[in-house]
Amino acid sequence: TGTTKQKVVDVHTHMYPPEYISLLKSRSSIPMVRTFSNAPEPRLILLNAEVDLVAAMESGSSSTLPGRPLTSHYSDLAQKIHFMDTHGIDISVISLANPWLDFVPSADAIPIATSIAKEFDDMCSSHPGRLFFFAALPLTAPLDSLNAWVPQLKKAKYCRGVILGTSGLGKGLDDPELLPVFEALETAGLMIFLHPHYGLPNEVWGPRATSNNEYGHVLPLALGFPMETTIAVTRMYLAGVFDRFKSLRMLLAHSGGTLPFLAGRIESCILHDGHLVKEGKVGPSRRTIWEVLKEQIYLDAVIYSEVGLKTALQASGADRLMFGTDHPFFPPLTSDEQGEWESVGLNAEAVTRALGSGTQEEAAVMGGNAVVRSPLGRS
């Protein structure tokens, strides 16, 4: 009676629109789409850790298919809406999936980024109120054109921010050359959704993982991705990017990687670093990583367990955590893909367990924070 149900918002949900899929089909190195005679569907091959398997397939030494099947979930809008309806998701903030436009030749970057942003805006406008998007930046474009491109995003009705990988212009996100980009994003009020792709070098995983494929994708996805995010944000923090752009807002994928768990150790390492102390970088005016987490950072709730989620909650607060699914990744392998996905259930269940069923905090994380408290909710 009179109470309106809080909307459920998915802030971490990807698509590769048809134009991008065509681009991947035209390529012969990662990221690419390849067909294999022993597979019914084309394969989407994205990660460096998958390259050895492609070579093994080509030489005939393995029959294990590399990558993942390119199903309609990756590029079909009707499928995205079906997925949302199946899981009770009212609104999705869709984003291009990794590796975005990182590999695009410089001369093509602006036209492709513009056309992909338009494709996303059009998709959103075909379902008004249900879809918004994070745009992908033309990072390989000449710097001047990139800086001039960012403010144009304000004209895209459904754009709420940008999705950004960790490589920046090739030197990471603490690169001084990126400062104008951060400035433009701050001025435009566009949130950055920081997402990993490159993981850690293959050598870290060892030959049993890379040559023998004994562990599938577990190591790069479960550990490489979160460490990559953690390292990227810590570098930005150490470089003073958050102090320079105090109105910049960042949403970190996978509950911040391991940042909430490691923030105390990062702080202690700073406090005990003779070099930083000598350089006067550890004075009383220094904003701690804890402060940045509570003031400028939002975390998604894509961590699949109450334990990780509680750490994220303690680090950033229940008002800065936002539900996500990572669709179309992690589909069910033994049940119908058109039905409910276990991966989504794990994340929703973690929110309920961490915050309590039917609580205001649960509703906030499931959608209220995105609609009301974060820059995503601007109309």
Ligand code: 5CU
């Ligand atoms: O399964 C995967 O490889 C991925 C990926 O590439 N990107 C992502 O967001 N999640 C999972």
